[in-house]
Amino acid sequence: MTAQAWYAGPAQTALRTLPLRHWIARSLNRKFIVAAAAGLLTVSLIFLLAFVTLYHGQLREERTVRASEVNRLLQAALVNAMLKRDLPGLREIIDGLGQEPSIRQAMILNPTGEVRFASDHRLIGTQLALSSGTDCPVCLPKSALSQETQLTLSDSLGRDVLRAIHPVHNQPRCVQCHGPTELNPINGILVIDHEAETLRARTLHSTGLLMGSGAVVVLLSVAGGWWFINRFVLKPVARLASGANALASGQLNSRIVATSADELGQLGATFNHMADTLAHNLAATQEQKAFLQNLIDAIPDGIRVIGPDYRIVLANQSYSQHLGQTARQIIGTPCYRSSHQRDNPCPPHLITCPLAEIAKTGQPVKTLQSFSRDDGSPVHVEVYGASMPARSNGQDTLYVVESIRDLAKQLQYSHQQKHATLSQLAAGVAHEIRNPLASIRIALDTLFKLRDNAVRDDEQLYEYLHLADRQIDRCIDITERLLRLSLPPGHSPDLVSINSALQDTVSLMTLEAIQRQVTINLALSAHDARTVAADSEIRIVIVNMVQNAFHAMPHGGQLQVSSQVDGQHVTMTFEDNGTGIRPEDLPYIFDPFFSHRADGDRGTGLGLPICRAIVERWGGSIAIATQLDQGSQFTVQLPNADALDAV
Template sequence: MSLSTSLARRLALKLTLAFVAVAAGLLAASIWTGRLALQREHEAASLRMAALFEASLHNAMLKRDLPGLESLLERTGSLPGLQAAALLEPGGEVRFASARARLHAREADALAGLCIHAACGALSAPRLAWREQDGTQALRVTYPVRNQPRCGGCHGPVAAKPVNGVLLLDFLPMAAEQTARQRAGTWLLPVSLAALALLGLATAWVLRREVLQPVSALATLAGRYAQGDLSARSAVAGQDELAWLARGFDHMAAQLQAQMAEVSAQGDFLQALVDASPDPMVVLADDHRIVLANVAYALLLGRRAEEVIGQPCHRISRSQADPCPATLLQCPLAQCRSHRAAGEAPPPLRTVMSFRHADGRPIDVEVHAAALTGRHGEPLVVELIRPLEDQVRASQEQRLSAIGLLANGVAHEIHNPLASIRLALQSSLRGLADESIEREELIEYLRLVDDQIDRCVSITQRLLRLSEPSAELAQPVAVRAAVDDVLALLAEEMHRAGVRCELQIEPPAARVLMDEGELRQVVVNLVQNAVRAMPGGGLLRIEGERMDGERVEGAMLRLAVTDTGVGIPPEQLPLIFLPFYSRRADGRRGTGLGLAICKGLVEQRGGAIRASSRPGEGSRFEVDLPDADAGGSPPGERSESGEPGGTGFTEGAS
C-alpha cells in the first residue's frame, strides 16, 4: 500500500514521532542513569580516599610528624581528579592545606550543619555535596576525623573532644562524564538513529501487512455495501481481531441481505394485500404526497399505478396544482393536522367530495379517512374511497338480495290465500253447475275470495315498498308500520326457526326522518341477522323509544333489536360493520354487505348504529335516527292498508 493514503500518512507520522520521543526518552534515561551511576561511584571512591587519608593522618599524628602531615596534604591536593585538600580544626580554622594560601584562614561555613562537638548526641557522618563548576558537577567531601583513645595524649579524651578535625576534599568535575558525553556525540547518537530507522522500517512493513492491507480490504468492502452490493464478502483470513471484524462484516451483510429480502417480500405482500381490496385505497403523507395506493385507486382515476406513487393527491385525484381549499372542502389531511396541532388524537373522518377522472369526467366519492403513524414516526393518513354510484348500486342490489331471501316466506304467505281462493271458486262453480249452492253460501265464498285477494295485495305492496329506490330527501316514516310490514314478511321464516317476537315502540305513532324503503331494509337486515343468530329458537325483542338530549337537527329516536342467540365474540365485534365480513351462526355463507349497508344508510341520514354482545347470551343492535316529530308533530301516520300495523304482532308479544 502506498503511504500517500490518509491512514498510512497518519500512521507513519505518528509512529515516527512516537519512535523519536521514545528514543529521546531512552537516551536521556540512559545518560541520566549513567551519570547517576558515575556520581555514586565517584562518591564511593571519594569516601574510600578520605578514609585512607584519615588513616594516614592518625599515623602522622601518633608519630607527631607535622611536616609529614603537611607534605601529605600537599601531595593529596596534587592527585589526579582532586582539586584541593584541607584539614580544619573543629572551630573552622585551616590548619593544613594543599594550597598554602588557605592556611590559618577561617572557613567555618564549610562546617555549617555538622554536629562535631561533645554536646551532640550523635556525630555527623561524612557529608557529600555536589556543586556546579565549569558546566558540570564537582564533589566536596566534608569528612570529620574522629578522635581515638590512642590520640588522647595530644587531643584529650574522646568524650570531651570527639572530633580532632574536619578534612575537606574538593574533587574536580567528573572527567568520565565529559568523556561519556563526547562518546555519545560521536557514536551513540548515530547508532541510536540508525537503530530507530531500522525499527521504523520494520514497524511500517508489519503495519502494512497486518493492518493497512486488511483495513483497506474492509474499507473497499464497506464501500460495496454502501452501494447496495450486500452479496460482497471479505477476503481477510486469520484469527486476529481484523479477521474477526471481517467475518463480522460478512455475517452482518448476510443478515442484512436476508432482512432486506424479507422486507421486500413484506412490501410485496402489503402491496398485494392492498391491491386485493376492491375498494380504492390510498395512504397520504403530511405534505399531500401519495405514499401507497392500490390498483383500484388507479383504475378509479383512469391512471397507471406507477404514475400515482409520489405525486400530490390533489394533482392526481382532482387535477389541481394546489391543495384543496380547507374553507371549501373537508380535507382529511387538514383535519388530522389541526387535531394534531391541538394535541388531540385525530378521530376517523368521513367526507364526500368529487374526484376527476383522467378523461376529465367527475367522480362523486365518499372518503373514509383515519390517522396513521409511519415506520419512522411520520404522520400519515389512510383513505378508503367508495364511489357513491357503486354504493347506491350495492345498496339496491343488497336490498333486492334481501327480497330474494324473503321469497320462500312470501311464497308461503301468498300460497295459502291462493289455495283458499281456488277452493272457494271451485266450490262455487260446482254449486252453480248443479244449482245446489245457495245465494248466501255463494256470497260467503266471494267474500272469502275478496279477503284473500286483499291479503295477497298487502303482501305484494310491502315487497314493492321494500324494493323502491331511495328518496333523495328524508321523509317522515312511521316506525311501527315499517316494522310491522317487515315482521309480516318474515313471519314464516321466524316460525320455522322457532323465534318469538316482542314489539314495544313508544310512542306507537313515532316517526323518523328517513326514506321508507331504507328503514325497511335496515329492519329486515337486523331481524334476519337476529333470527340466524338463534338456530335453536329464542326471543326477538324490538323496542323503540325517544332519546333524551338535543341535537342540532332535533331529538333522536332509538330502535333496538335484541336477540337471545349465540352472541358475537369480542374480537369480531369491531369487524361486523366492515364490507364483506360475514360470520353467520347457522354456518351458511353470507354476502357480508348487510350491516355495512345498514351503517351507510343510517349515517347518511344523520343517524348512528352500534352493537353490543355477550357470547352465549345474545346481541343488541341500536339504531339512532332523527325524530321527525321532535318539535311536536301531528299524530302518527297510518299504514297504506289504513291500519297502524295489521301484521298480527301485538304490543308486547307475538
C-alpha cells in the same frame, strides 16, 4: 489498453482533480510506498550524516594514530641519535621517512623554527616558524612549536597535507649539550606531513562500503516489508474494500474469500457474517414491506399515507383505481396534486383538509370531497383521516392516514345489500304463496271431480270458487308486498303507513323467524302512524332491523316490534332479548363494513349504515339502547305526516 490510454485513466484523473495528499490517502498501497520512500530517504540522510561524522572521525583517528606511531619512533631515534651525536643516522631516518608512501615530508626543526633535517634537502636551513600575517601556506605559527599540534594545510600545488607537530622536550640527560631545561625546554621539533589523499581515499572507501551495505539492508527491509504488507495486509484489505463496495451497490451475494486465520481473516469472516445478516434482514424487510402493501391493497377502500410535507408515502390499489393512476405516479407526489390537481395545498376555508384539521385538534376527521382524475372527471368520495405517529430518520414524525370511500361504489353496495335482503325474503314469500296455491289446487280438483261425476251442486260449486278467489287475492297481496319492497324509490315521496309496512314486511319474514326459533310480537298503534317517505325504503329499514335482531339471537328468542304516534313524530321500536352490543363496538355499528354478528357469520356491515342513511334522508333518526347479554332496542323516529298536514 495502450500506455497512453492507461495514463489517461482514473489514477491520472484523480491526480489532476485531487490534491496529492488526498490521492495518496485513498490507497494503502500508495501510502505505504510514500511512507517507505520517506523512511528510506530519512534513513539515508541519517546514514549520510553518520558516515560524514565517521569519515571525519576516522580521518582524525588515522592521522592521530599515524602521527603518534611516527612520533614515538622518531623521538626514540632522535633521542638516541642526539645522545650518540649520530647526525648521519638521524639524517638517514628522516630520509627514510620521506620515502614512505603515506608520508609526504619529514623535518626536524630547531627551537627557533629553522629546518635542520628534512627529507627534502632543499628545505634545510629554511625558516618555517613565521610571524602571523605572512603569506606561507606551509609555514607554522610560533605558537604551534611548543606543543603537539595537528594541522590541515595545503601545499603550493593546492593538495591537502596533514601536518603533525611534535616538540622534543629537553631531558636531564640532554642538558650537557642543550643546557638547562628551564632555559631550553625544547631540544627540537619533529614535523611530519602525511598524505591526506591516501587517508581520504581509504576513509571514503570504508564509508562507501558502509553506506552501500546500509542501503542494501534498507532496500531489502523495504522490499521485504512491502511484500509482507502487500501479501498479508494490502491484498486482504483490497478484497474487503471490493466486497464492501459490491455490497453497498446492492450485490447482497458478495462475500470475502478468507485466505488466513489472522485478524484480517477474522475481519473477512465477520464481514461475511454481517453480509449474511444484512441480506437476511433486508429480505425480511422486503417481505414485510410486500406483506404491508398486500395488506392495504386488500382493503376495499382507498388508503393513502401522507407525510408532514404533504407528500404521499404509501397508497393502495384501490386509491390508484379511484384516480386512474399508477403507484409510481402517486408515491412521492403531494396529496393536493394527486387528488385535487392543484399546485398548492388546498385552502382550508374551501376544502376541509384532514392534515390541517388534525394539526389543529389532533382528532380524526371525516369529510366529503370531490377528487379529480387526470382526465378531469370528478370522483365523489368520503374521506376519513386519522393521525399516525411514527419514527423516521431518527425523528418523531406525524403522518396522516386517509381512508377514502367512493360514494358511487357505496351506493352500489347499498343496492347489493338490498338484493341480498330480497333473496333472503324469497323463501318466506314462497312459503306464504305455497299454502294459498295448495288451497286453490284442492278447490280446482274438487270442481273437476264434480264436473266428471256430473253432479250439479251450485252451493258447493260457489263455495269452492269463492275459496279459490280468496286464495288468489292472498297471493296477489303477497306479491304486491314483495313488489313494494323491491321497487326503487320514486322521485317524489309517498304517504307511507307505518303499521301496514310493519305488518306486511314482518309477515314475509315469518318463515325465517320460525327457522331461527324467534317469536315476533307485533304491537301496532291504534291510530295509523304515517310518514312521508319512499315506501320501499321504509320496508328495507324494517327488514334490516328485524334481521339485525335475528342475528343477535343465534339460539332463538323474543322480538317485540311496535309502533306509536307521539305528536310530531312516529316511532318504530325493535326490541330483542339477544346478546346485546359490546361497549367497545357500540361507536362503530353504523360505520360501513363494520360487522360483529353474534351468530358468528361474517356480514357485509352495510345493513345499519343503510338504515341510518335512509332514515336521515327523510328527516328521521335512529337511537339505540343496549345491555350486554340482555338485549338491544333500536328506535326509529320519523316525522309524523298528520302533524305536517295539521301545520
